Amino acid sequence: MSRQVISATLAIEKGKIVCADCGRALVEAGQSWKRHAALTSTPIRDMPGAASAVDDKVVLRYFACPGCGSLLDTETALPEDPFLDDVVKA
């Protein structure tokens, strides 16, 4: 089985983006994988050491593998912002 590593946490196998740790398929290559990950959001202001100048609405999003729980990516955003998509094509 051939695997193309596309980041430290993701790979492509058989035309699908998969978790690099457990191999669980998230989505067809070329589509947004974040919509298929397990999402957790935490307000930045609740994190240790958060700067007082950070807007109260800003969140840190954690995208994890729904199969093994490995952290795949993070991003900071306002709650209503769309995901910052990394679209990977085979």
Ligand SMILES: [Zn+2]
């Ligand atoms: Zn996994």
